[in-house]
Amino acid sequence: MKMMKTALLGSAIATLVTTAAWADGHGCGVEGGRLSIIGNEFPAIQTVARNAVECAESGSAEASANLTADHQTLNVAGMTGNPAEYTTAIVANSSIVALINEDVIRPLDDLVAEYGQDIPAQQLITVNGQVMAVAFMANSQNLVYRADVLEQIGMDVPTSYEQVLEAAEKIRAEGIMENPVGGAYAAGWNLAQEFTNMYLGTGGQFFEPGTANVTINNENGVEALEMMKALTEYMNPDYLTHDSNATSAEWEAGNVALMNMWGSRTNVLMDSEGSTPEVYENTMTSGPLTVGDSGRPANTLWWDGWTVAKNISDEDAAATFLAMKAGVSPDILNDETMTEAVWLMPNFESSPVNTGVLASVAAGSTPYPMVPFQGLLHTALGDNIADFLQGNESAEQTLADIEAAYTAAAKEQGFLQ
Numbered sequence: 001m002k003m004m005k006t007a008l009l010g011s012a013i014a015t016l017v018t019t020a021a022w023a024d025g026h027g028c029g030v031e032g033g034r035l036s037i038i039g040n041e042f043p044a045i046q047t048v049a050r051n052a053v054e055c056a057e058s059g060s061a062e063a064s065a066n067l068t069a070d071h072q073t074l075n076v077a078g079m080t081g082n083p084a085e086y087t088t089a090i091v092a093n094s095s096i097v098a099l100i101n102e103d104v105i106r107p108l109d110d111l112v113a114e115y116g117q118d119i120p121a122q123q124l125i126t127v128n129g130q131v132m133a134v135a136f137m138a139n140s141q142n143l144v145y146r147a148d149v150l151e152q153i154g155m156d157v158p159t160s161y162e163q164v165l166e167a168a169e170k171i172r173a174e175g176i177m178e179n180p181v182g183g184a185y186a187a188g189w190n191l192a193q194e195f196t197n198m199y200l201g202t203g204g205q206f207f208e209p210g211t212a213n214v215t216i217n218n219e220n221g222v223e224a225l226e227m228m229k230a231l232t233e234y235m236n237p238d239y240l241t242h243d244s245n246a247t248s249a250e251w252e253a254g255n256v257a258l259m260n261m262w263g264s265r266t267n268v269l270m271d272s273e274g275s276t277p278e279v280y281e282n283t284m285t286s287g288p289l290t291v292g293d294s295g296r297p298a299n300t301l302w303w304d305g306w307t308v309a310k311n312i313s314d315e316d317a318a319a320t321f322l323a324m325k326a327g328v329s330p331d332i333l334n335d336e337t338m339t340e341a342v343w344l345m346p347n348f349e350s351s352p353v354n355t356g357v358l359a360s361v362a363a364g365s366t367p368y369p370m371v372p373f374q375g376l377l378h379t380a381l382g383d384n385i386a387d388f389l390q391g392n393e394s395a396e397q398t399l400a401d402i403e404a405a406y407t408a409a410a411k412e413q414g415f416l417q
Contacts, residue, residue: 028326029115030059033319034312037065038075039090042244042264044137044341045304048090052327061319069243072098072189079104084309087320092304093368096125096133097375099307101413106310107131111321119325123344125305127370135305136328137341139264140365141197142299142356143289146257148282149176157284161198161227161291161298164258168234171257181234182250182259185389186243192381193300197260198224200366201291201298212373212415214406217399225388225395227291232389240386254279260289260299263357267339270353285352287359300368301360303344373406373415380405 035056039045049065056063066086068074072095078085079099089099099105107130112119116134125133143164145157153170155163164181171180184190199206204220207213232239236250248265250256252275261269269275269283288297306324308317330347338349342357350358368374380402388398410416 028055028058029322030056030061030319030326032059033061033315033317034087035061035063035316035320035323036085036087037067037090037324038071038078038086038088039065039067040071041067041069042262043267044264044337044343045090047332047337047340048136048306048324048327050327051329051332052323055326056319056323059319059322061323063323069245071095075099076102076104079309079311082311083313083316084311087309087312087316088306088324089309090304090306091133092139092302093300093370094375094378096127096305096307097370097372100127100132101372101375104310105132105307106317108134108308108321111308111317115318115321116325123305125303133305133307134324134328135303135344137264137304137343138357138361139262139302139304139341140288140299140357140360141193141260141262142360143286144251144259144261144266144269144356145284145286146279146282147284148278149180149257152176157286158258159287159289161201161231161289164289165230165234167258168231172234177255177257179234179236179255180257181231182242182247182256182261183231183235183239184242184244184247184261185228185232185235185239186246187240187386188382189378190243190382191240191385192378194228194260195224195381195385196368196378197299198227198291200300201289201294201296203292203294203296206369206374206377207371212371212410214377214403214410216377217396217403221399222395223292225385225398228385229389240389249274251283252279261285263354263360264304264341266353266356285356287356288363288365297360297363297365299360299365301365302368304341373410373413376409376413376415377402377406380409 037049053063075089076098109131112131123135124131155167158164168180171177202220202223251269266285270280288299291298308320330345333347339351339353342354384401387393
C-alpha cells in the first residue's frame with residue numbers, strides 16, 4: 001500500500017502565520033524559460049499569479065496564467081504531457097495529493113538549494129522527506145454573518161451549527177429572509193468538503209489508523225449528514241449548484257445572513273464592489289462553528305502553495321521557481337493585497353477580514369488530511385451525498401454507497417487489497 005508522510009501540521013501553520021521571514025533583496029532573477037500557471041481564481045491567487053507573471057516577463061520568459069474554479073479538473077491532465085502544458089500548479093492540502101499520485105510534479109530540493117535558501121523551512125511542504133511545494137497562505141472556512149440581522153432577531157453570534165439553525169428559523173419567521181443560510185454545497189468537490197468539515201466536527205476519523213480502511217459509515221457520519229440536510233432547509237433551493245462564487249453572489253445580493261465561507265473570500269464580501277452598504281458594512285466573520293458535543297471545530301485548516309511540473313526543461317523549472325518565489329515575496333504586500341489572505345510572510349498585518357482564519361488556527365482546527373487516498377474518499381463523498389440531501393436515500397444507505405465507491409477506487413489504485 002502506498003503511504004505518504006507529510007511534515008505540515010496545524011502547529012506548523014500557526015508558526016508560519018507569526019514567524020515566516022524572507023531574506024531581504026531576494027530579487028527576481030528570471031532569465032528566459034517559461035512560466036505557465038494553473039490555479040484557482042480568488043483574489044489572493046490572482047495577486048500571486050499577477051506578480052509571478054510580471055517577474056517572468058521582466059526576464060524575457062514566456063508567461064501565462066489560467067485561473068479558474070475548474071483548476072482541479074485541469075491540472076493533472078495539463079501537467080501529464082511532455083512537455084507539460086502548465087509549469088506550476090497552485091495547490092492546497094488536498095489538491096497536491098493527486099499531482100503526487102500521478103507523478104507530475106518534481107521535488108524542489110535542488111531548486112531550493114540553488115535559488116531558495118532564504119525561504120523559511122516551515123513554508124517548505126515536505127512529503128516523504130522531499131520538498132514538494134512552497135506554502136504562501138493559510139485558509140479555512142468560518143462563519144460569516146450579518147451583524148444587523150442578528151441584532152434584529154436579538155441573537156448573539158452563533159458558535160455552533162445548532163445555533164445557526166435557531167437563528168435561521170427566527171430570520172425566516174420574522175420575514176427578514178426566506179433562505180438565510182448560504183453554503184458552497186455544489187454537488188462534487190464543494191459538497192464533499194462540507195461533509196469533511198462536519199464529520200471532523202462530530203469527532204469522527206476518516207480511516208483506521210495507519211491504514212486506508214475508511215471509517216465514516218457510523219453514527220458520526222449520520223450526524224454529519226443530518227446536520228447538513230437540516231441546514232439545506234434554510235438554503236436557496238438550488239444549493240446543489242452553488243459553489244463559493246455563487247454563494248458569495250447570494251451574499252452580496254443581500255439574500256443570505258449566515259454561511260460557512262472561506263477566509264480567502266471574505267475581503268470580497270466586505271468591500272463595496274457589487275454590494276450595498278447595508279450588506280458590506282454589516283458583514284462580519286468569526287471563528288469555526290461546532291456541531292454536537294465533541295468540542296472540535298467543524299472545519300479544516302488549509303495551506304495554499306505552489307509546485308513545479310516534472311515534465312519540463314531545467315530552464316523552465318528554474319524560471320518557474322524564481323517567478324513563483326517572487327510572486328509570493330513580501331514585496332507583493334500593500335494596502336490592497338494585505339486583506340486578501342492570511343499571508344505566510346513578514347510584513348503581513350492582520351485585519352478584520354482575517355479574523356476567521358486566525359481563529360481557526362487558535363482553535364486547533366484539523367488540517368485537511370494529506371494522505372494519498374483522501375482524494376478518492378473526497379470524490380466518493382461528492383458523488384453520493386446529494387442523494388441523501390434530496391431525500392432519495394437514507395443516511396445509512398448513502399454512507400454505505402460512499403464506502404463502496406471509495407473501496408472500489410482504493411483497490412483499483414492499490415491502496416487496499
